[in-house]
Amino acid sequence: MDINLVPATPEIVLAVFGLALLVIGAFVRKDAGALVSRLAFAGFGVTLALVCLMAGWTTVQEGLNGLFIDDAFARFAKILVLASAMIVLAMSESWFRRDDALQAEFPVLVVFAVVGMMVMVSANDLMAVYMGVELQSFALYILAAYQRTSAKSTEAGVKYFILGALASAVMLYGMSLVYGFAGTTHFAGIAHVAADGARPVGIVVGLVFVAAGFAFKVSAVPFHMWAPDVYEGAPTPITAFFAVAPKIAALALFARVMVDPFGPWIKDWQQVLLVLSILSMSLGAVAAIAQTNIKRLMAYSSIGHVGYALIGITAGTHDGIRGMLVYLAIYLVMNVATFALILSMRQGGQPVERLSDLAGLSRTAPWAAAAVTVLMFSMAGIPPLAGFFGKFYVFMAAIDAKLYTLAIIGVVTSVIGAFYYLRIVKIMYFDEVGTPLDEFTSRVNSSVLFGGSALVLLGFLGMDWLVTSAQFAGDALLKHAAAALF
Amino acid sequence: MTLAVDAVFYLFSIVCVVSALMVVVSRNPVHSVLWMITVFINGAGLFVLLNAEFLAMVLVIVYAGAVAILFTFVVMMLDLDFTGPALRSKQTLLVGLAVGAVLLGDLFVMLSEWSVSPKAEALRASPTPDLSTVSNTVALSRILYTDYIFLFQTAGLILLVAMVGAVLLTFRRQRHQRQDVSVQLARSKSETLKMNRVENGKGIS
Structure with missing residues (x-):
């Protein structure tokens, strides 16, 4: 027995922080929400520093009796998750404050959701996977229903909860089948079972169920139905959180579970992921065209992006995992910056979310319109913006893995998808102005918007560095998977 | 037997x-x-x-x-x-039966080719304490509170989050009527009681 707590230090620190914040929120009378929100921000900062500095890139540590693993792959995903949570938390303060709706529980729930995500990406056992997923999901269900006076928010919460519980049940059923037929839930143990070419049908069926559960969590088609409603109904800062951090965590988890324990059965899961990826890309591109609400549009856009990221996992190679991680990092920047815009959209002090409300932004706020233009071009994947590189690396990986159909469909759908991204640009520059938007007052949001678009614009300068880091992370995952076999 | x-x-x-x-x-x-x-x-x-x-x-x-x-x-x-039909419509019934049939089919496929990995037995037994020396409740608790302490604690966090959520979504911040004993005892008669002489047939305006 080996309970080594060291690899889990960041998680433990963040969880203790969350508990402390809960107490502070309960006892501070005045303006507890803002105080707790700032403390949570600091807590994320400390955790981020711990993740970055505690161990070198190449160290791999298992801990907590083998249930937990800390490697470059997990650290890469954790850095993305923590960074996105920090930015979203900073942006949401001004949004909630105007409506006087910032309660201390909001940052606390975000902290616990992030603890769950960190457990997910560091899981080394199916039981730890389940615990992480549930911790994250519970916090997210509550966050979706956070504005309980709004019927839409309540509906979003209930819908997300019921469908999420069903998905968790399906996933758990799959895990129990894997346990029954492999005799263990430990990743190395499952890979050990596969080492001599065994392929019990029960494990394959379980694998499909587990994949379906994960597909729900990343909102891949055909398990995406909840996403547009939840994105639209949840308060905008929470939608911004939903669109980034849980997706990154769930995709990283998806990659680890497929490549590490189930790696030897790649032929079985590759076809499942292939279908998920093709359907997500196509639906993300086509269904977004008809949307008039920008939050729903972002939901479909994120479904499409998940499809592209899944290409990387489907390839199952070093290049594929690297491509997925690069894609996720770029996706984070683009999405957070776009949500900085959506969070700033107000007319007469009231938040608005129709696409047509953006009309005439080029005249009232020319710089913001230019920044959004850069972001939209990048989302559409037009070179030399960062979004292009994200797609480039996953498509290259697909071609190297001889998945030509996947690459071709990916290119076609990104051309179709370009239509609705460019339509936003058209609305901002050429449509008649109805009621103009209020001036953007939040400095945090503006700096995220401009910072994000600058990163996207000049991203090609740092692309080498990003790709090398992702390469390290991907290598760590695949090396661990290969080591488990022998 | x-x-x-x-x-x-x-x-x-x-x-x-x-x-x-x-x-x-x-x-x-x-x-x-x-x-x-x-x-x-x-x-x-x-x-x-x-x-x-x-x-x-x-x-x-x-x-x-x-x-x-x-x-x-x-x-x-x-x-x-209570009087309505148990199943809303034929469609629900059909979809339910179809899903059930697929799951049952899955089970049959798995059972017909009952190929549990040969290593499964040993792997499954590896975390278990020797059952000839301890009862199975003791064995469970030994694993749960030592080997799987991480999962146990995470489950605790999940329950905490669920509780926070239940409070957040249902608790209404209203002014509570609190009893403050010292204030009550410090009240004097002159602050709270006013004697009126009311004439017959007239009220107090």
Whole structure:
């Protein structure tokens, strides 16, 4: 027995922080929400520093009796998750404050959701996977229903909860089948079972169920139905959180579970992921065209992006995992910056979310319109913006893995998808102005918007560095998977 | 001996399956909950046959004792129409049957090719303490509180989050009437009591 707590230090620190914040929120009378929100921000900062500095890139540590693993792959995903949570938390303060709706529980729930995500990406056992997923999901269900006076928010919460519980049940059923037929839930143990070419049908069926559960969590088609409603109904800062951090965590988890324990059965899961990826890309591109609400549009856009990221996992190679991680990092920047815009959209002090409300932004706020233009071009994947590189690396990986159909469909759908991204640009520059938007007052949001678009614009300068880091992370995952076999 | 065990097994499992069916088809939701309790109790019986006494007790205490009672409360508090059909429409029935058939098909495929990995037995036994020296409740707790302490603690966090959520979504911040004893005792008669001489036939304006 080996309970080594060291690899889990960041998680433990963040969880203790969350508990402390809960107490502070309960006892501070005045303006507890803002105080707790700032403390949570600091807590994320400390955790981020711990993740970055505690161990070198190449160290791999298992801990907590083998249930937990800390490697470059997990650290890469954790850095993305923590960074996105920090930015979203900073942006949401001004949004909630105007409506006087910032309660201390909001940052606390975000902290616990992030603890769950960190457990997910560091899981080394199916039981730890389940615990992480549930911790994250519970916090997210509550966050979706956070504005309980709004019927839409309540509906979003209930819908997300019921469908999420069903998905968790399906996933758990799959895990129990894997346990029954492999005799263990430990990743190395499952890979050990596969080492001599065994392929019990029960494990394959379980694998499909587990994949379906994960597909729900990343909102891949055909398990995406909840996403547009939840994105639209949840308060905008929470939608911004939903669109980034849980997706990154769930995709990283998806990659680890497929490549590490189930790696030897790649032929079985590759076809499942292939279908998920093709359907997500196509639906993300086509269904977004008809949307008039920008939050729903972002939901479909994120479904499409998940499809592209899944290409990387489907390839199952070093290049594929690297491509997925690069894609996720770029996706984070683009999405957070776009949500900085959506969070700033107000007319007469009231938040608005129709696409047509953006009309005439080029005249009232020319710089913001230019920044959004850069972001939209990048989302559409037009070179030399960062979004292009994200797609480039996953498509290259697909071609190297001889998945030509996947690459071709990916290119076609990104051309179709370009239509609705460019339509936003058209609305901002050429449509008649109805009621103009209020001036953007939040400095945090503006700096995220401009910072994000600058990163996207000049991203090609740092692309080498990003790709090398992702390469390290991907290598760590695949090396661990290969080591488990022998 | 084995014949008796077999008979008991079939008794429990048949009652279990039939009650599970009744949960779905009962018109009255309260009856559904009662049938569900039968399912739990018979499930507990099956666990006893498998020498898993602890799981059997937990199933009775937690599921039959707490969860089912909670369900009963919820069901009885809702104003439900007991006369309507148990299944909304033919379509629901068909979809349900189709999903059930697919899952059953899956099970048959797995059972017909019953190829559990040859390493499974050893792997499954590896975390288990020697059962000849300890009872299975002790064995479970030894694993749960040592090897799997991480999962145990995470489960605690999950429950905490659920509790925070329940409070957040239902608690209404209203002014509470608090009793402040010192203020009450410090009141003097002159502050609170006013004597009026009321004439007959007239009120106080």
